[in-house]
Amino acid sequence: MPTITVNVDDALKERMEKHPEINWSEVTRQAIRDKIEKLELMDELTAESELTDADVDEIAAKINESARKRIEGESE
Structure with missing residues (x-):
């Protein structure tokens, strides 16, 4: 099986080390x-989509704007 290396910061490594019962390689694989x-x-x-990247970006922006407005409306 090929091997890869995953870098994590020191804080995350310390948190992972608090749970030695977890197979972190398996968590990463999953x-x-x-x-x-x-x-x-x-x-x-x-x-088979005929959408361009610009079309996708435009749709994503509209979805994000709609979600932002809905969240702002809920927080009032």
């Missing part, structure tokens, strides 16, 4: 596997 599966699903869903 996180990578989950991310890859989500990316592959996105690739599959958008494979």
